Amino acid sequence: MSDTSFAPRIFSGIQPSGGLTLGNYLGALKRFVQAQDAGTDTIYCMVDLHAITVWQDPAKLRHATRELAAGFIAAGIDPARSILFNQSQVSAHAELAWIFNCVARMGWLKRMTQFKDKAGKNAENASVGLFAYPALMAADILAYHATHVPVGEDQKQHLELTRDIAAKFNHDFGVEFFPIVEPVIEGAGTRVMSLRDGTKKMSKSDPSDMSRINLTDDADTIAQKLRKARTDPEPLPDSLDGLADRPEARNLVNIYAALADMTPDAVVAQYAGQGFGTFKPALADLAVDKLAPINAEMTRLMQDVTEIDRILGEGAARANAIAQPILDQCYDIVGLVRARA
Numbered sequence: 496m497s498d499t500s501f502a503p504r505i506f507s508g509i510q511p512s513g514g515l516t517l518g519n520y521l522g523a524l525k526r527f528v529q530a531q532d533a534g535t536d537t538i539y540c541m542v543d544l545h546a547i548t549v550w551q552d553p554a555k556l557r558h559a560t561r562e563l564a565a566g567f568i569a570a571g572i573d574p575a576r577s578i579l580f581n582q583s584q585v586s587a588h589a590e591l592a593w594i595f596n597c598v599a600r601m602g603w604l605k606r607m608t609q610f611k612d613k614a615g616k617n618a619e620n621a622s623v624g625l626f627a628y629p630a631l632m633a634a635d636i637l638a639y640h641a642t643h644v645p646v647g648e649d650q651k652q653h654l655e656l657t658r659d660i661a662a663k664f665n666h667d668f669g670v671e672f673f674p675i676v677e678p679v680i681e682g683a684g685t686r687v688m689s690l691r692d693g694t695k696k697m698s699k700s701d702p703s704d705m706s707r708i709n710l711t712d713d714a715d716t717i718a719q720k721l722r723k724a725r726t727d728p729e730p731l732p733d734s735l736d737g738l739a740d741r742p743e744a745r746n747l748v749n750i751y752a753a754l755a756d757m758t759p760d761a762v763v764a765q766y767a768g769q770g771f772g773t774f775k776p777a778l779a780d781l782a783v784d785k786l787a788p789i790n791a792e793m794t795r796l797m798q799d800v801t802e803i804d805r806i807l808g809e810g811a812a813r814a815n816a817i818a819q820p821i822l823d824q825c826y827d828i829v830g831l832v833r834a835r836a
């Protein structure tokens with residue numbers, strides 16, 4: 496159920512921890528552009544404060560943040576139509592996160608699978624920030640009273656927590672102040688899997704670079720990674736049911752569908768009976784066709800990082816103008832005295 500008392504507004508974020516993958520592109524970025532182009536109020540953020548929940552080399556973090564901004568713009572985000580900025584330049588995120596740390600319960604955060612995955616067996620040694628991360632993510636969204644959040648499937652649990660935090664805050668203070676956000680998880684690309692293992696998510700943290708396509712990969716690398724992607728010897732079936740136990744094949748069909756703006760059904764109908772000797776080169780051509788222009792534009796934009804920094808600074812000022820009054824009202828609701836003129 497969407498919250499109709501708030502004007503529709505989209506917020507989403509991507510971590511600048513390493514490069515952008517095809518998973519980020521199909522699960523998030525491509526859909527961010529569609530939302531912007533549909534005329535919705537859109538706010539997109541490079542979540543650098545999230546990235547530092549695990550150690551980041553400062554020079555690499557700066558580079559990754561700028562490169563991510565270049566990726567957003569190269570993929571079609573227009574900084575004049577969408578607000579584009581990096582999280583640490585708007586202090587309302589960190590401030591509201593503290594309020595939410597006091598609203599969220601330990602038990603809620605302990606259930607978060609991303610923490611369990613990232614902390615692994617050594618949870619005692621994980622940063623407190625990694626544990627508290629979902630409260631910051633809730634703050635990112637709710638600092639703008641955003642109503643809709645496009646993400647890949649892996650972020651669904653965090654968005655459920657965001658709803659729980661908003662509902663508990665509203666209930667505890669007897670207000671209808673924060674919207675109950677709606678996750679937007681749609682299309683064939685919401686869970687792009689590893690090219691080496693169709694049961695694992697494609698991820699920038701996978702040790703094997705062959706498991707993923709990076710938006711910075713050149714055409715030859717993209718084609719080679721797709722040609723070498725793990726598959727099985729069977730040809731493609733004539734319906735999706737035939738892919739139920741073939742996760743690698745299903746993943747490549749999904750990637751094709753998401754890149755071509757087709758349904759997976761239409762892809763299997765087109766390639767029914769054909770082997771991967773035909774399908775993989777077709778997929779590689781399609782991927783290069785869609786990704787090479789983005790790659791080229793990112794490289795061009797990265798030649799002028801001063802301009803990227805200017806865009807992020809301007810985006811941050813616009814973001815702050817929305818978030819600060821919401822934070823002020825939130826402080827008033829909580830009973831925090833603010834006596835500055």
Ligand code: TYM
Pocket residue numbers: 506507508509510511518519520521522523542545631632635636644645646647648649650653684685686687688696697698
């Ligand atoms: P992050 O940086 O891991 O990923 C950014 C976006 O890309 C999506 N994604 C994928 N989609 C499909 N298949 C994949 N293999 C794949 N890998 C990543 C993610 O679902 C995400 O949409 N916690 C978030 C960042 C965040 C955020 C927010 C998102 C912080 N604050 C507020 C939305 C709203 C994260 O770690 O995403």
